[in-house]
Each structure stands twice: as structure tokens, then as C-alpha cells.
Amino acid sequence: MEPLDELEQDAVTELVNLGVSQAAYNLREMIGQQVILSVPSVALMDRLDAIDLLGKSGLSKLVAVSG
Amino acid sequence: VYETLVRQRSVQGTFYLGFAFRAQAVELMSYKVLVVDDSKLAPMAVAKLLRALHPDWTHIEAASADEALAVLKEKEADLVVMDFNMPGRDGLDLASEFRETVPTMPMALISANHQQEIVDRTHAVGATFLPKPLTEQALGEFLAGAVQQLKAAGA
Numbered sequence: 001m002e003p004l005d006e007l008e009q010d011a012v013t014e015l016v017n018l019g020v021s022q023a024a025y026n027l028r029e030m031i032g033q034q035v036i037l038s039v040p041s042v043a044l045m046d047r048l049d050a051i052d053l054l055g056k057s058g059l060s061k062l063v064a065v066s067g
Numbered sequence: 068v069y070e071t072l073v074r075q076r077s078v079q080g081t082f083y084l085g086f087a088f089r090a091q092a093v094e095l096m097s098y099k100v101l102v103v104d105d106s107k108l109a110p111m112a113v114a115k116l117l118r119a120l121h122p123d124w125t126h127i128e129a130a131s132a133d134e135a136l137a138v139l140k141e142k143e144a145d146l147v148v149m150d151f152n153m154p155g156r157d158g159l160d161l162a163s164e165f166r167e168t169v170p171t172m173p174m175a176l177i178s179a180n181h182q183q184e185i186v187d188r189t190h191a192v193g194a195t196f197l198p199k200p201l202t203e204q205a206l207g208e209f210l211a212g213a214v215q216q217l218k219a220a221g222a
Contacts, residue, residue, distance in 0.1 A: 006107055007107055007108055010106045010107050010108035010109070011108055013106070014106070014108060014109065014179075014199075017152075017179050017199075018179045018199060018200065020179075021178075021179035021180045021181065021199070022179075024180065024182060025180075025181055025182055028182045028183070028184075034182055034183075034184040034185075035182065037180055039152050039157075040152070
């Protein structure tokens with residue numbers, strides 16, 4: 001299943017990029033040190049698959065923000 | 068009476084000359100912008116703003132660093148606007164690479180990552196930092212500065 005076309009996928013990536021960059025900017029102002037950002041990579045999936053993926057990613061420090 | 072006529076004529080002549088000169092200057096002010104971007108959506112936004120600000124200008128799009136460098140080497144652009152975010156080669160790396168090819172070309176880097184360190188590094192390579200989301204005003208100010216720089220270099 002391909003839920004989004006290339007342009008729509010670009011738009012979602014851009015949106016995430018803006019959100020993460022703003023968060024990084026605010027964190028940088030709080031701690032006074034640059035926050036290094038990786039290149040955004042976006043995938044759309046349902047919640048259970050996302051939990052599964054994060055569990056397998058090996059990240060030991062994970063922060064989630066829920067709105 | 069004759070003297071007055073001559074004076075009037077010469078005044079008129081100056082007028083025509085001045086007018087012709089101005090028309091030429093306006094024509095010369097059309098520039099070519101290189102837009103470097105590795106996504107599809109963002110250059111569409113840049114192109115839309117460019118059209119709104121300078122309908123008579125043209126722009127070329129490059130989706131890769133090599134494509135962009137080829138355009139710069141052929142001197143096919145007057146200024147460059149870049150939004151580049153690829154693994155291992157970010158916009159800043161690319162900007163300093165471009166600088167070696169075009170040491171004085173007006174250059175702008177568009178990025179959502181507007182932390183002070185990034186803005187400082189952008190200025191260090193001699194480029195203007197334009198924060199995302201890009202506004203018509205921010206791009207317009209960069210282009211106005213670029214036109215002044217290009218005119219000064221051409222004079």
C-alpha cells in the first residue's frame with residue numbers, strides 16, 4: 001500500500017523537519033549547546049508497528065512527546 | 068528666442084538619453100537563480116516566491132550537488148539558493164564546496180535548523196541564512212542585497 005505520493009511524503013517530511021528543528025532550537029537555548037540533528041527520515045505506520053520498530057532500534061535513550 | 072529653443076532642445080535631449088539609459092538598466096536587471104534542492108516540494112515553494120518577487124527573472128533547478136556544480140562552472144547562474152539535507156553532505160558542506168568555484172556569487176542557505184551555530188557557520192562561508200518556513204520578505208531581502216552586490220561587481 002502506498003498511502004502518500006512523493007510530493008505528499010515530502011510535505012510530511014518537511015513538517016516533521018520544521019517541528020524537530022524548532023524543538024532543537026528551543027533545547028539549544030535552554031542548554032546553551034548545539035543540538036546535532038540527523039537528516040530527517042519519515043515513515044508512516046500504525047502505532048503498534050511504530051512501537052515494534054522503536055523497540056528493535058536499539059536506542060537506549062528515547063524521548064517521546066505526545067500532543 | 069533662439070537660445071531658449073536650443074536650451075529647451077538640449078534639455079529634451081538629456082531627457083531622452085536619460086530615458087533610454089534607464090530602459091537599458093531595467094533590462095539588464097534580470098538575473099538567473101540556481102535553486103539547489105534534493106526534495107521536490109521545497110523548490111516549488113522557492114520558485115513560487117521567486118515568481119512573485121521577480122517575474123522577469125529565470126531560475127534553474129538542480130537536484131544534486133554535481134548538477135549544481137556543473138551549472139556554476141559554466142557560469143549559467145548569477146546567484147544560488149540552496150536547501151540541501153542529504154546524509155553525509157549537508158547544505159553547509161555544499162556551500163563551502165560551491166565557494167571554491169564561485170568565490171563571490173551571492174548565496175543563500177535555506178534551513179529549518181536555525182540554531183546559532185548553524186547560522187554562524189553559514190555566515191562563515193559567506194552565505195546568507197534564510198530560516199524555514201521561507202517567507203517572501205526574507206527571500207526578497209536576500210535578493211535585494213544580491214542585486215546590489217552584483218551591480219557593484221559589474222560596475
